[in-house]
Amino acid sequence: MGSILTVQQYLNSKNIEFASRNGELITSCLFCGGDEKRNKLTECHLYINEESGLYQCKRCGAEGNLVTLSRHLGDDPAELGFIERKQKQPIERKPGSKQLAEMIEEWSLNIPPEIKNWLLKERGLSENVIKEANIGWNGKEIMIPIYDEKRNPLFMKKRRSPFITDQNIPKYTNSKGAKMSLFGIENLKDTTFIVITEGEFDALLLRNLNIPSISSTGGAGAFNDDWGSLFQKIQEVYITYDLDDAGREGARKVGALIPHAKIVSLPEEVGEHGDITDYFLKLGKNLADFMELLKTGQIFSDIEESGNRYRELPKPTQKVSxxxxxxxxxxxxxxxxxxxxxxxxxxxxxxxxxxxxxxxxxxxxxxxxxxxxxxxxxxxxxxxxxxxxxxxxxxxxxxxxxxxxxxxxxxxxxxxxxxxxxxxxxxxxxxxxxxxxxxxxxxxxxxxxxxxxxxxxxxxxxxxxxxxxxxxxxxxxxxxxxxxxxxxxxxxxxxxxxxxxxxxxxxxxxxxxxxxxxxxxxxxxxxxxxxxxxxxxxxxxxxxxxxWNKEDDPEECRRVISRCANLLAHLRGTVNVWSDGGNVDEHHHTNVVIEKPIRINQLLYNLARGHALVCERTQICNEDLWPVIEVTFNSAQYNRIKLLNVLLEYGGTITTSLVETAISCSNPTALKEIETLRVLKIVDIEKVNTSEPGQPEKIVTIKKEFDWFCSDECEQLRSLRPGWKYSNGIPPFEASNIKVPPIDGMKS
Known part of the structure; x- marks a missing residue:
């Protein structure tokens, strides 16, 4: 091996001009040629570290070291002393992978002691696994080679230095040309057992224990649909992702693609975002513990059936009713x-x-x-x-x-x-x-x-x-x-x-x-x-x-819920009402759309049951009906609700003039709102001819189908709403700042 040249000596030998600044040499990019018109070297884009020889073009992204640079310039790096000449056995390589394979070899020899110690102590990897996986260091990042099934290098996954705390720098990045792949795809050959992990380091840790493992290079949410077929002939497939929402959802996605795979949840003791490494290093678990953990796995279809809705929560610190x-x-x-x-x-x-x-x-x-x-x-x-x-x-x-x-x-x-x-x-x-x-x-x-x-x-x-x-x-x-x-x-x-x-x-x-x-x-x-x-x-x-034992719920309570569902379906119906010309007493309307009350009926029943549970009961009773009635009387257009409340306050019968006063509107608007309720089949309208000038008065009466809402029973159920002023003897319209004048001859 010849004497080793410094970076400066090598550039001078190639007649390449450069500027020096802050431990880096700056020169025109030797790859993209984008700096040819630059007058100042300090404005160029190729930066080369004086000590390590690592380079990067800030313009085209080209990067490497003195080995790759010398080859690019037509030199033999071994003759220059940049690498030791070795007799290498010819290996099958994909086109374009020769340079990457040599860089992987170079990086694997450059792992600093502090990075090696982190891989051993913090990630739990062995010397053999680090060597077999060709883990390396490019001067600023941990390099993880990604291979195809024939062990040809595809690209590099780069892990930020564990000693850099700047969270603005991504923890993981990929080299150019990377596409989502399976890390450890070679482990799918000749095996009846494999564990799918969320990350490469978790997969490598399992290899310490001679457990075949594999992971997607895209993280928790990335797993190609066509990968599922690769696992069809493997008898035992386990999915063990991190203990967080992304991990749980990613495991479910993989489980859906591999129907016989079992999804294994890590114990809560690993903490939020805990992974397989935490399981072994933080909790001190061993191979036998992990094999027992795998026995708790469930296939995706079973998890979907149970819903996994009842996860254990922290215990309350005090009893509260x-x-x-x-x-x-x-x-x-x-x-x-x-x-x-x-x-x-x-x-x-x-x-x-x-x-x-x-x-x-x-x-x-x-x-x-x-x-x-x-x-x-x-x-x-x-x-x-x-x-x-x-x-x-x-x-x-x-x-x-x-x-x-x-x-x-x-x-x-x-x-x-x-x-x-x-x-x-x-x-x-x-x-x-x-x-x-x-x-x-x-x-x-x-x-x-x-x-x-x-x-x-x-x-x-x-x-x-x-x-x-x-x-x-x-x-x-x-x-x-x-x-x-x-x-x-x-x-x-x-x-x-x-x-x-x-x-x-x-x-x-x-x-x-x-x-x-x-x-x-x-x-x-x-x-x-x-x-x-x-x-x-x-x-x-x-x-x-x-x-829930639905049959034990009182029938009368269920009937109240159904009445509310039917009323709300009509109140939320869609219709446009208008009058022609100057005759405001004649109205036209579009087709009426009233949804079937089946969905509303079920949802209101669920609300009543939820309230029963709040009161530590597993059957509904009258106390659970006030939320149902209140959301019914609040879940439609305001003018319709106001008009309905006026009807209920006066026993189900009102006049046009009362509507004008109660909802503060003109006579045409009052007639339009009344007609809307008629078209929605909530009220009947009757004209009353009088000797008074102006439009004839109309009597509006709630339909028999909904007259229960005018009853004392409904009023009592509404008064159960906690803190409702009506329960203290104040009428609801006074509580809502709506003033309703008395009407002679009508119920008040």
């Missing part, structure tokens, strides 16, 4: 706690095994009315809730053009909210979108709220999505909904229900006192804490889920 929760929250936030109790009833539906339809509840009121405060009560339940300030329905299954297809699963929202409650603090921006975007968003929500996943296509990434049990619950807040939104939701079959907080106006004294209040956040924190404890108690009591 619903009454204790009401005492605390009702005292601190009396105007919010009924809505919060309904929200908990949404959460607990996940405990009922036969519930497969997502339930969406939206708190509605004007700004600064307590909607966000109510949602914040649930912000400590991170194990069961996914909170966001704003989201787009397109985020359920992403087709982002700036992401690789294999990376999209990491940002998809749908798998992250599976068997959880999605909480959106502000839904109003979606409702305020332009018609085209609004219809698209509502269309996606409609499909996702079937609970069966969502699949979509795009020109960028083709077909993507998820299919199976994707049940979740939904809580959100919004300012009052515009009429056009109600119309679009009605046409699509709305899956959302609404609850108006009806917050009272603050007096001057109350507003002044708020300015000196010091413990507001402390009060909110107390509500978060007690809400978390209550929910954890419920999950502890019913941690295996509930097999």
């Amino acid at each position: 619903i009454q204790e929760w009401r005492n605390i929250v009702g005292d601190l936030f009396p105007e919010c706690f009924a809505a919060a109790e309904a929200g908990i009833s949404v959460f607990t539906q996940l405990l009922i095994k036969d519930v497969r339809n997502p339930f969406g509840l939206v708190y509605v009121d004007v700004p600064s009315s307590g909607k966000t405060i109510t949602l914040n009560f649930f912000s400590s339940l991170r194990e069961l809730a996914y909170m966001t300030d704003h989201f787009s329905p397109a985020s359920f299954v992403s087709h982002a053009s700036n992401k690789k297809k294999e990376d999209l699963a990491k940002i998809d929202l749908l798998p992250r909210i599976r068997h959880k409650t999605l909480i959106v603090r502000d839904l109003a921006p979606i409702f305020a979108e332009r018609q085209e975007n609004l219809l698209k968003s509502l269309g996606i929500l409609t499909r996702v709220f079937d609970g069966e996943g969502y699949e979509s296509d795009s020109g960028v990434h083709g077909s993507r999505g998820y299919f199976g049990d994707y049940t979740f619950m939904f809580l959100a807040a919004s300012t009052p909904i515009l009429p056009r939104v109600w119309k679009f939701m009605g046409n699509l079959g709305s899956r959302l229900f609404f609850l108006n907080l009806n917050s009272s106006d603050k007096s001057e004294d109350e507003l002044a006192n708020l300015l000196i209040q010091k413990d507001f956040k402390k009060k909110e924190g107390s509500c978060r804490e007690i809400t978390r404890e209550l929910v954890l108690n419920l999950w502890q009591n019913y941690k295996d889920g509930i097999e």
